[in-house]
């Protein structure tokens with residue numbers, strides 16, 4: 001096997017999707033612990049705290065106790081390199097989450113054992129489904145009273161229309177949670193009380209009839225386990241790798257992240273079954289990770305990660321080839337060559353210069369605003385990666401500087417924020433007001449805070465009567481002009497100067513669509 005094949009085969013790039021509070025942060029921390037990336041449980045939070053203390057704009061985040069910014073954590077486990085992409089859990093920031101999901105090859109779906117599938121789990125799952133993404137399920141909090149495991153499996157199957165295959169099976173729950181039976185490896189894994197940060201202590205059994213089970217577990221628990229497994233084997237299909245990789249079947253693990261329980265079994269499962277970097281769709285063809293030429297796309301921009309340097313970091317998912325520091329890559333949108341001399345690699349607790357990177361890896365590229373979400377960097381080929389979502393904003397507000405003299409500065413700040421993907425910004429044709437569109441209401445607060453702290457412009461957001469925004473297009477520029485001239489009062493331009501129709505209500509939009517049947521009213525616009 002060549003070096004590239006070898007590295008690709010050993011990469012696992014994934015994200016965790018969960019409804020808030022299901023235990024994503026806790027599981028992340030435990031995965032890093034098992035991966036040897038952090039020494040102490042709590043380090044994820046500590047690092048978060050330090051970062052927050054350093055950066056003012058995250059005040060909103062701190063006040064609300066939510067995580068706004070996502071990051072990347074890389075760790076090694078059993079000769080595999082894992083890249084875990086963190087996603088903000090709060091639903092107002094789902095747009096960022098959706099984009100992050102374009103940069104991973106599989107997802108771990110964490111459920112709260114007492115709650116099963118929740119609203120946010122479902123939404124995030126739908127995004128994964130659009131991309132046929134393989135999902136591994138972890139049902140958490142079995143140290144508490146949980147739903148019956150059969151009901152949980154049924155919930156996943158019914159709600160998500162997904163075939164479920166238990167990979168492990170819980171023995172008891174709550175105070176009587178004794179451990180799990182690892183169905184894929186015929187191992188009994190028992191909870192060991194009192195020891196923190198221990199590894200799961202597995203005992204290999206010779207099938208369910210192994211007399212070790214009777215020695216180690218109370219008689220009623222063994223009996224129930226054997227009955228349950230009988231039923232599981234009767235009811236659930238066998239695990240099929242292909243169905244998993246196509247995203248139609250999910251292996252299900254049970255555990256208690258807070259007690260480190262079930263995490264090692266999950267990690268072993270990911271090592272064995274989670275996919276290595278997949279093909280990336282582009283306008284012309286699917287790009288294989290094994291293509292020797294380097295290519296990648298930007299899926300996220302983060303501004304002011306380090307307040308001392310007012311630069312931005314563009315997160316690039318490497319799609320193909322072996323990237324080396326100093327590489328000269330073509331920025332397809334601007335057709336300019338960029339010398340990537342200081343790419344950043346993200347480690348659990350730190351960042352360092354990336355000397356090299358392989359497909360599936362994420363590197364951070366510091367820049368001053370020339371890189372945008374959806375941009376491709378290649379060794380020359382004009383690749384246009386597809387499927388990076390951009391959503392029509394559902395909430396629109398006007399924004400004004402407290403000091404009217406600062407209107408121009410505000411305009412520049414808004415364009416930058418729009419380029420970064422933090423919001424949509426529109427400048428109205430009449431009156432030249434700035435309208436900001438977001439998907440979730442909390443984004444307004446974050447924006448106001450960022451504009452004040454990063455650009456030193458105190459602003460006010462004001463309610464508008466606007467209902468939604470649609471990008472308008474027509475193949476013939478003259479036709480488009482006719483439409484825009486006739487609808488001046490409802491027109492604005494986005495940060496790329498593309499025309500946008502601002503509808504006052506659904507009737508207004510329907511009316512315009514009826515009156516101008518040849519104009520396209522687009523809900524989404526491809527990024528970049």
Ligand code: GDP
Pocket residue numbers: 018019020021022023024025026027089140141142143144255256257258259
């Ligand atoms: P997130 O919002 O999904 O990131 O969830 P967190 O990891 O922050 O967990 C939410 C709450 O559930 C916290 O209070 C955790 O301590 C708690 N929690 C996480 N995992 C477990 C678990 O396995 N058992 C129990 N009992 N609580 C847990």
